[in-house]
Amino acid sequence: xxxxxxxxxxxxxxxxDYLTLLWLLGRTTLAxxxxxxxxxxxxxxxxxxxxxxxxxxxxxxxxxxxTQAKMVFTALxxxxxxxxxxxxxxxxxxxxxxxxxxxxxxGAASGAISQLCWWGAIAIGFWNAQx
Numbered sequence: 486x487x488x489x490x491x492x493x494x495x496x497x498x499x500x501x502d503y504l505t506l507l508w509l510l511g512r513t514t515l516a517x518x519x520x521x522x523x524x525x526x527x528x529x530x531x532x533x534x535x536x537x538x539x540x541x542x543x544x545x546x547x548x549x550x551x552t553q554a555k556m557v558f559t560a561l562x563x564x565x566x567x568x569x570x571x572x573x574x575x576x577x578x579x580x581x582x583x584x585x586x587x588x589x590x591x592g593a594a595s596g597a598i599s600q601l602c603w604w605g606a607i608a609i610g611f612w613n614a615q616x
Contacts (some may be wrong), residue, residue, distance in 0.1 A: 486540040486542075486545065487535070489532075489535060489601030490532045490533070490534070491532065491610075492509070492559055493531070493532030493535065494530075494532020494535070494536060495532065495603050496523075496528070497525040497526075500525055502596060502599075502600070503519040504518045504522055504591070514582070516577075519573060519576050520571065521543040522573060523573055526573070529566065531615060533562060533563065536599070537559065540559075545613075546613075551609050552609075552614065554608050555605075555609040558603075558605045558609070561602045561605055562599065562602045562606070565595060565598045566599075568595065569599070571593050575591075
């Protein structure tokens with residue numbers, strides 16, 4: 486279940502980031518990219534929920550600093566995901582071209598936080614599995 490949650494959640498994130506990259510490269514419209522990104526929200530949330538639920542069953546060592554860091558990454562992912570939902574709505578409502586700098590910076594920060602937390606949690610998970 487843990488690996489399935491990882492594939493579903495992180496896979497959805499990678500697809501959303503790919504669609505955003507296509508827009509940044511001028512290969513698709515903002516509306517098309519945001520439509521695809523919005524369809525990824527459910528798989529991402531379901532995957533994250535599966536990871537949290539199955540992670541609790543895996544009996545993590547809660548006193549381990551690595552496990553604590555992974556929990557912080559997961560909490561940050563959740564908070565970032567909530568604000569990313571608001572960001573997606575704002576981007577979907579944006580009709581002016583080019584987009585306001587504030588929205589572009591918000592999107593870049595949101596994507597960077599997402600990638601940092603997902604990769605950090607994945608690296609810690611693999612490290613812990615080897616120990």
